[in-house]
Amino acid sequence: MTTLKALRNTTPRQTINTLIVVASMIGAIVFPWVVDPALVGVGFIALIYAMRNFTWNIAGGLVGLLSLAHVAGFGIGAFTVAILTWGHGVNVWLAILVGMLLSGLVGIVVSSIMSRFGVNAFFFALGTAALSLAVSGIAASWSLTGEVDGLQNHTSGEGLLHLQWFLDPKPLYYVALILLVVIVCFTMWLTSRTRFGRSLPFIREDPDMAASMGIDVVRNQALTMGLSMALTAIPGSLIAQYTSFVSYESVLTLEIGILMMVGAIIGGSSTLAGPIVAGIGIAALEEGLRAFDVTSSSVSSITQIIYAAIVILILRLGADGIVPMWNALLDRLFPSREHHEVEPELESNDKEPAHA
Amino acid sequence: MLEVAEVAKSFGGLRVLTDVSFTAPAGEVTALIGPNGAGKSTLVNLISGYLQPNAGRIQLDGEELTSRPAAKVFKMGVSRTFQVTGNTAELNVFECVAMAAYRQSKDFSTVNRIAEEQLRAFGLWRYRTRRLGDIPTAMVRVVDFARGMASNPKLLLLDEVMAGLTPAEVDVVIDQVRACRDTGVAIVMIEHVLQAVTALADSVVVLNNGQIIATGSMQDVSRSEEVRAAYLGRAATT
Numbered sequence: 001m002t003t004l005k006a007l008r009n010t011t012p013r014q015t016i017n018t019l020i021v022v023a024s025m026i027g028a029i030v031f032p033w034v035v036d037p038a039l040v041g042v043g044f045i046a047l048i049y050a051m052r053n054f055t056w057n058i059a060g061g062l063v064g065l066l067s068l069a070h071v072a073g074f075g076i077g078a079f080t081v082a083i084l085t086w087g088h089g090v091n092v093w094l095a096i097l098v099g100m101l102l103s104g105l106v107g108i109v110v111s112s113i114m115s116r117f118g119v120n121a122f123f124f125a126l127g128t129a130a131l132s133l134a135v136s137g138i139a140a141s142w143s144l145t146g147e148v149d150g151l152q153n154h155t156s157g158e159g160l161l162h163l164q165w166f167l168d169p170k171p172l173y174y175v176a177l178i179l180l181v182v183i184v185c186f187t188m189w190l191t192s193r194t195r196f197g198r199s200l201p202f203i204r205e206d207p208d209m210a211a212s213m214g215i216d217v218v219r220n221q222a223l224t225m226g227l228s229m230a231l232t233a234i235p236g237s238l239i240a241q242y243t244s245f246v247s248y249e250s251v252l253t254l255e256i257g258i259l260m261m262v263g264a265i266i267g268g269s270s271t272l273a274g275p276i277v278a279g280i281g282i283a284a285l286e287e288g289l290r291a292f293d294v295t296s297s298s299v300s301s302i303t304q305i306i307y308a309a310i311v312i313l314i315l316r317l318g319a320d321g322i323v324p325m326w327n328a329l330l331d332r333l334f335p336s337r338e339h340h341e342v343e344p345e346l347e348s349n350d351k352e353p354a355h356a
Numbered sequence: 357m358l359e360v361a362e363v364a365k366s367f368g369g370l371r372v373l374t375d376v377s378f379t380a381p382a383g384e385v386t387a388l389i390g391p392n393g394a395g396k397s398t399l400v401n402l403i404s405g406y407l408q409p410n411a412g413r414i415q416l417d418g419e420e421l422t423s424r425p426a427a428k429v430f431k432m433g434v435s436r437t438f439q440v441t442g443n444t445a446e447l448n449v450f451e452c453v454a455m456a457a458y459r460q461s462k463d464f465s466t467v468n469r470i471a472e473e474q475l476r477a478f479g480l481w482r483y484r485t486r487r488l489g490d491i492p493t494a495m496v497r498v499v500d501f502a503r504g505m506a507s508n509p510k511l512l513l514l515d516e517v518m519a520g521l522t523p524a525e526v527d528v529v530i531d532q533v534r535a536c537r538d539t540g541v542a543i544v545m546i547e548h549v550l551q552a553v554t555a556l557a558d559s560v561v562v563l564n565n566g567q568i569i570a571t572g573s574m575q576d577v578s579r580s581e582e583v584r585a586a587y588l589g590r591a592a593t594t
Binding site: 195199202206208212213216270 | 426454
């Protein structure tokens with residue numbers, strides 16, 4: 001324990017970031033009560049974006065697996081709820097667990113196959129994209145998944161047990177918030193306290209060296225991919241409950257997969273906070289553009305143009321992403337006494353802001 | 357005790373090692389020297405399971421290391437350092453050492469305590485929060501050494517840990533190697549820093565063109581005609 005305490009020497013940057021985290025948490029909790037009810041839905045979407053960026057980043061950022069298979073996990077989460085709960089009356093929470101299990105299994109299998117063939121990052125991305133396209137194609141042509149028409153929610157149960165509220169969006173918003181916090185805390189615990197989690201940066205940086213340190217690279221990659229995709233199923237299930245409609249076009253497009261990846265990268269994929277910041281930022285941006293007197297049909301394309309501009313701008317300023325840039329700025333403003341610019345990686349990552 | 361018997365390795369048509377045999381007893385330092393391209397690093401890669409030999413056997417305390425993957429070789433007690441640590445700049449110094457300590461214990465606080473002990477012993481404690489990319493290159497090799505020790509190995513492979521260190525730093529590392537040897541670890545080190553080889557090596561194995569041309573004490577080896585020829589060229593001996 002003395003070791004831990006010694007590691008935890010607080011720097012101005014950590015203090016500021018801790019304050020920001022606390023402030024954002026309070027902000028997130030009071031948000032539904034202080035804004036226009038219509039904006040609560042936007043808050044919910046922001047949390048979903050944050051959650052799917054974050055869960056993508058567990059495989060993508062921590063281990064460096066450039067996966068486009070995660071959209072399949074997102075879709076599996078949504079469709080499992082639609083098929084089991086809406087179609088067969090299975091409890092929604094149980095359906096979410098089944099979705100996570102299925103999605104996690106896909107992740108483990110995909111990663112194991114890729115490892116067997118020893119593919120590099122580009123082929124990993126292409127191979128996983130192909131998988132997502134295949135899953136999307138299956139969903140569009142299978143009667144179980146409603147083919148091109150998708151599936152509609154006609155259940156009438158309301159309340160936490162059914163994860164459905166007809167008039168008030170606040171409860172679902174809080175469910176998403178709590179799940180996001182739980183996922184983040186779990187990941188922080190995993191990456192800082194367990195051998196498995198601590199081995200992930202070694203696998204990302206140099207798999208050969210990791211192996212010579214006794215790390216089972218193939219197994220840990222597969223487990224991370226499985227965990228990451230299992231968690232990505234959660235936002236998929238939540239969005240299904242929110243919209244009460246699921247089709248291959250709404251949850252299984254490659255675009256969603258790319259958005260997860262890009263969101264995590266522009267936020268700062270080496271940090272835990274980056275993907276969350278980017279997710280919330282993007283949701284706010286989309287909403288902001290909607291307010292700018294843009295007709296609703298063109299919102300999507302204008303968002304994408306601005307999105308592209310921001311990505312280019314961030315890559316121009318520093319390829320590490322928003323949160324690392326923010327940290328570098330704080331370090332420049334408040335140089336600490338003995339170790340400026342260098343902090344234990346996990347320590348600094350844990351305490352990042354979760355605000356736009 | 358490490359036993360390497362008649363090991364051969366070639367890459368395509370290029371024969372890098374031919375018929376290499378030597379032993380490295382526990383509690384002794386065996387120095388592996390030879391000119392560049394002699395096959396020293398390849399030999400270390402073979403022992404640590406990075407590469408597999410085309411022929412021959414490698415055993416540690418009678419246990420077969422040949423054809424075992426690197427992670428398994430590590431679990432069996434072989435720890436190594438790396439000559440090139442190019443793409444590890446993002447890794448945290450403390451985590452590097454702590455990760456290796458998991459060979460000794462599965463417990464979080466025990467692992468951290470071992471890492472702390474090793475970092476302090478090597479004078480690296482002040483670097484603990486740094487990234488490998490932010491500390492002097494020479495210190496990265498010392499971190500590598502500390503990492504090797506944290507796993508409590510039976511065999512430690514040191515690949516040019518002294519390169520680039522100041523003479524004072526070399527002395528610190530020499531003391532560490534001695535302390536490590538005295539705990540009964542078999543140490544095989546590739547080294548160009550003669551100060552270290554002279555001070556540490558119980559026996560020396562000289563490689564040239566993938567073959568062992570001399571073994572013995574530093575004194576014996578340095579008298580060998582063939583060794584002089586390998587290092588200085590034929591002209592120097594005639």
